[in-house]
Amino acid sequence: MSDKILEIKNLNTFYGPIQALRDVSLDVEQGEIVTLIGANGAGKSTLLMSIFGNPRAASGEILYKGTNLVNIPTHKIAKLGVAQVPEGRRVFSGMTVEENLLMGATPIGMSHADEDIKRIYEFFPRLLERRNQRAVTMSGGEQQMLAIGRALMGRPELLLLDEPSLGLAPIIVKQIFTKLKDIAAEGTTVFLVEQNANHALKLADRGYVMVNGQIRLTGTGDELLANDEVREAYLGGH
Amino acid sequence: MNIKHSFLDAFVAAILATIVFGPIMGIVLDGYSFNLDVPRVAIIVGIIFVGRFVFQLTISTQGGRDFFQQFEKGRAGSIEVTDPGIKTVLAKAIPFIMLAAAILPFFIGKYWITILILAYIYILLGLGLNIVVGLAGLLDLGFVAFYAIGAYGLALGSEYLGIGFWIALPMSAILAASFGAILGFPVLRMHGDYLAIVTLGFGEIIRLVLNNWSAFTHGPNGASAPPATLFNLEFKRTAAEGYTPFHEFFNIDYNSTHRYIFIYLLVLIAVAFALRLKHRLVKMPIGRAWEALRENEIACRSLGMNHVTIKLSAFMMGAAIAGVAGVFFAAKDGFVNPASFSFIESALILAIVVLGGLGSTVGVVIAALLVILIPEVMREFSEYRYLVFGLLMVIMMIIRPRGLITIKRDRKFSTKGEGAVVETKQGEGAA
Numbered sequence A: 001m002s003d004k005i006l007e008i009k010n011l012n013t014f015y016g017p018i019q020a021l022r023d024v025s026l027d028v029e030q031g032e033i034v035t036l037i038g039a040n041g042a043g044k045s046t047l048l049m050s051i052f053g054n055p056r057a058a059s060g061e062i063l064y065k066g067t068n069l070v071n072i073p074t075h076k077i078a079k080l081g082v083a084q085v086p087e088g089r090r091v092f093s094g095m096t097v098e099e100n101l102l103m104g105a106t107p108i109g110m111s112h113a114d115e116d117i118k119r120i121y122e123f124f125p126r127l128l129e130r131r132n133q134r135a136v137t138m139s140g141g142e143q144q145m146l147a148i149g150r151a152l153m154g155r156p157e158l159l160l161l162d163e164p165s166l167g168l169a170p171i172i173v174k175q176i177f178t179k180l181k182d183i184a185a186e187g188t189t190v191f192l193v194e195q196n197a198n199h200a201l202k203l204a205d206r207g208y209v210m211v212n213g214q215i216r217l218t219g220t221g222d223e224l225l226a227n228d229e230v231r232e233a234y235l236g237g238h
Numbered sequence B: 001m002n003i004k005h006s007f008l009d010a011f012v013a014a015i016l017a018t019i020v021f022g023p024i025m026g027i028v029l030d031g032y033s034f035n036l037d038v039p040r041v042a043i044i045v046g047i048i049f050v051g052r053f054v055f056q057l058t059i060s061t062q063g064g065r066d067f068f069q070q071f072e073k074g075r076a077g078s079i080e081v082t083d084p085g086i087k088t089v090l091a092k093a094i095p096f097i098m099l100a101a102a103i104l105p106f107f108i109g110k111y112w113i114t115i116l117i118l119a120y121i122y123i124l125l126g127l128g129l130n131i132v133v134g135l136a137g138l139l140d141l142g143f144v145a146f147y148a149i150g151a152y153g154l155a156l157g158s159e160y161l162g163i164g165f166w167i168a169l170p171m172s173a174i175l176a177a178s179f180g181a182i183l184g185f186p187v188l189r190m191h192g193d194y195l196a197i198v199t200l201g202f203g204e205i206i207r208l209v210l211n212n213w214s215a216f217t218h219g220p221n222g223a224s225a226p227p228a229t230l231f232n233l234e235f236k237r238t239a240a241e242g243y244t245p246f247h248e249f250f251n252i253d254y255n256s257t258h259r260y261i262f263i264y265l266l267v268l269i270a271v272a273f274a275l276r277l278k279h280r281l282v283k284m285p286i287g288r289a290w291e292a293l294r295e296n297e298i299a300c301r302s303l304g305m306n307h308v309t310i311k312l313s314a315f316m317m318g319a320a321i322a323g324v325a326g327v328f329f330a331a332k333d334g335f336v337n338p339a340s341f342s343f344i345e346s347a348l349i350l351a352i353v354v355l356g357g358l359g360s361t362v363g364v365v366i367a368a369l370l371v372i373l374i375p376e377v378m379r380e381f382s383e384y385r386y387l388v389f390g391l392l393m394v395i396m397m398i399i400r401p402r403g404l405i406t407i408k409r410d411r412k413f414s415t416k417g418e419g420a421v422v423e424t425k426q427g428e429g430a431a
Ligand SMILES: Nc1ncnc2c1ncn2[C@@H]1O[C@H](COP(=O)(O)OP(=O)(O)OP(=O)(O)O)[C@@H](O)[C@H]1O
Pocket: A015, A018, A020, A038, A039, A040, A041, A042, A043, A044, A045, A046, A047, A087, A195
């Protein structure tokens, strides 16, 4: 019980009259890699954004290390140790790679920025090569590395990622996912939202399947990979 | 060269021009009836035909293409990244430019001094709006309101509270900044068009209040403002009580130009100060936060930035600078009235910022000088000067769509990032 870093209970979120999340409950344990898969429009991004209070949940609880995040302002959540790699990366396009990384240090202040940047350059050597390049001019894969690096600058305990594989070539996806494994191995808990079910389930310890704003299935990565329904709907029926 | 193609193209352009200009230029209202003015249309269509023909011919040759490609590069190219160590030529020249600007008023007449004062005031306004629009990306169409608040701060402050120029300077800045916060709060959730409309309304509200609250502001008649003083020396023939006239103190002949030279120098100092401030701000966390917020608000908030304080600070900082500009404006003329603060002023300031290249300081300076000096130089064209001015703007936006000066980024990040240098070799090895 106490080693649950994230625990979502009966979460309901609306966009105006439309209910995007229905009674969603899930949990993530310290040090795990947990993935949430689902089709377009299932509500995966909505769930990640709800954790950051944007949109705000209508009812239910989002417990991060026992603290309920539901009523905490968005900008204070990052300071608690949760970081997000948003859908579509959303790097600061006009800024250089290094500036982007520095922005990522905002939640913890600039005192560790130097050593952290060094650490991230070691982790993603490609970013070091591109450190003075404007983010907008980088390839999709590089931007994804930057978005992850930027999130890591806040020294998060829980890292949320929204479709890091979006629009990337299979080989780059593989590289990124290997990095996620490394990140988890270093002690950061990873909660990964993906449409690329195959990769995500192979990487993850456990997974959830979301359909129309509800959690439909849950199990270990291997269990879900073997599940007929999952194979039918998300793995192309192979 | 492809003469046939060029001719056809020009012909189509001419037909289009006839359709567009025919009704506008060709039909001249005369009381309740109208006359047709065919030659006028013919001249315009002729010019367009010839121009298009020549243009097409030019770009059908290699040399012509290269010539125009040059401009395209500016459009597609990204922001340049400069090397950190190299002090730009400009940075080295700044002390000399400032010195030259400081001795300039002693060689030119009063007329040009007042025009330059106005130009410098617009540099201040441009720099202020540049923070709001250029850095923070908040489209503010009512910026003139803060300028008005600053100007009236001096005029009404001296009338009701008896304060002078030097007290009014910081007070107006604070007052304008407070109004910036008042405007800032309701518009925090707005973006783009909505923000523009609300700020536009705010600008008009301030002007209308100044215009209609006659009991307090004297309405359209305006209010007088005290001139700037040097300690307790006044730049007048005979000074008010407690003040000494400047010329008597130094035992020189009275010359009304002295007063303008003094204000000129004060505004110049204010400009230098504002330039320095802008230069520092963009390298500080708050400057970066403005930029980040402009680019992506959601990402900012998830990174723990408080968008409320960031936006408010941009509004307030911009407003404070406009307030200071307003005080100088009032002190220069010794008089303010609401007509000076119409929407066209906001548009002009915005034009300066856009023309100069969003976010660029040097661009703002050059654009402000051009925007104020060109209409002055073109006085002979009297009512056509705004037409010519508008045309220049359009041409500018075509050949330099990113503004006169495209902003550059320093290669290495400010102090904090500098320690984070890892050997490149290591990076290559791991890749
Ligand atoms: N800002 C919004 N306003 C209204 N409805 C929204 C908004 N954002 C998302 N929705 C709706 O909420 C539902 C869930 O969307 P969400 O973006 O969470 O899906 P997703 O699972 O992330 O999909 P994808 O895999 O395509 O990213 C969709 O029906 C979507 O149309």
